[in-house]
Amino acid sequence: MEKEIIVALDAMGGDLAPVETVKGAVDAVKELGNVKIKLVGLEEAVKKELAKYSYPEGKIEVVPATEVISTDEVPTMAIRRKKDSSMVVGMQLVKKGEADAFVSAGSTGALLTGALLIVGRIPGVERPVLGTCLPTGRDFTFLVDSGANVDCKPKYLEQFAKMGAVYVENVFGKKNPSVALVNIGAEKEKGDTLTKEAYELLETSDLNFTGNIEPRNIPFGEADVVVCDGFVGNTILKFAEGLSKALVGIIKEEITKGAYKIPAAMLLKPFKKVKKSFDADEVGGAPFIGLKALVVKAHGSSNAKAFKNAIRQCVLFTEADIVGKIQDKL
């Protein structure tokens, strides 16, 4: 029998916790093979929620934590002071070898800070990177860095690309993934100092580097991995969120009003399908890659499906020994 993967889940993280975190854990142990979940959080609340379900015995364990870090706390302060928070306790399990990976939908800042301090970087990794799957209709493109590191050096971008490629190949099963550099022009000599120097590094690496990608081509999935600094990546991610919302709103209004009068009811199903094709829950969260174990930042509004899929990422990551593969690659 394969080694059982142990995933610690922050039962208190996210807008819908602990209802959806607990349900996600139950779904995960039922649907995924060799995984055990350690649900970390306020003992009474978590156990009460867990009592609603039946699941394979011994597959879920509740690990008590008496504090919760909220999203409006200053990350470093929160991690240092709330030693018995679900987030800190969960990452301590990973550090002590009592869990293989950690998932949380709590404060992004606190999670990234805590992951660096508690789980720690793989030796040789300059900066761990946050990767996010950007939907491209039927598929997705993997955006690194989607927000963990501002003020980057060219070398960081090269490492982001390598870690992203290893992740996409092993967790999402895309062989020899193509990698492109986000830039404001297609030609090699375009861009700012950072991208020009990063281009040189990527070009001479062993990656399947396809050159610059202009942002207008990102939504069409022209590369499996797109690399940029965390300021640009986070801008793309958040702008995509806002523009999609604005555009869908305007289109709905135009179609249903005035002279055209297509009944809004006729649009419910197709718009639901469009929404699904841009559904972040299908992936389950943004992996923070380059640490000694996987830490997944699930979206604040994650539901049970998102948590289950985040847990699935942890299982695939651990089984494929991505930490070892990243060490080899760098």
Place this chain on the structure above:
Amino acid sequence: MEKEIIVALDAMGGDLAPVETVKGAVDAVKELGNVKIKLVGLEEAVKKELAKYSYPEGKIEVVPATEVISTDEVPTMAIRRKKDSSMVVGMQLVKKGEADAFVSAGSTGALLTGALLIVGRIPGVERPVLGTCLPTGRDFTFLVDSGANVDCKPKYLEQFAKMGAVYVENVFGKKNPSVALVNIGAEKEKGDTLTKEAYELLETSDLNFTGNIEPRNIPFGEADVVVCDGFVGNTILKFAEGLSKALVGIIKEEITKGAYKIPAAMLLKPFKKVKKSFDADEVGGAPFIGLKALVVKAHGSSNAKAFKNAIRQCVLFTEADIVGKIQDKL
């Protein structure tokens, strides 16, 4: 009688030149009051096109140029070598005081380079800035810098904001326009070194500064002017273009296919209206601000309406003495 404004128009610039450039010039002299157009380009081609129209006598003059700069030429080389190109000749007219402003839909790189070399900066302006109107459904937000300057200093961003505010107030008539800094977090302490330092400068300026704007809020028009470096601005601009196209494609497909089967014909009009609300031609181009005269970069696919509206920007800019107002503001 008011002083007549003379606008030089690159008759050869853009995908639809000289047909649409000439028509735009004719529409402009018919519809706008006190403007005269100098159409710069290959004499025979421009005169042949112009012969199709009637227009107020003396309002359009053809200025011959024997060369054309193409979009695939290296900007600095093209500007230096093609002294008799429509772009260089047009900007020389401005330099010599024979025209008040210049409009071109030709190579962006060549235009920005030539504008700096030939038209020249207003003393005190560190870097002229490219401003683009980003549609927000019924209105727009003015994005500075939308692509002229990468590797920016905080001081540049402060100047971009000031020039953008003067432009929006005087050309688009928005009194005391609100200005926000594009950043990956709403709080003051968020962002990279550049945005943190720019925030300090903007906060203590005399602008109507409203703080950081997260990219997800840009499409909802929460600020009249949004400021960022040219790499981030150009990324937003190009990503918006691609994502809109991708999203509209997916929505159209979902609505018309399968079980829902809303006839595509029923959607033509509403989608046309959505397109119109995102129509760059309504504005007519991106002004390059901070030079001794206005230079407008019209989109490569500009039609007559776009050129007419670009010319209108030149008239408003010159009448309002924006060069003087920028000098006062900085």
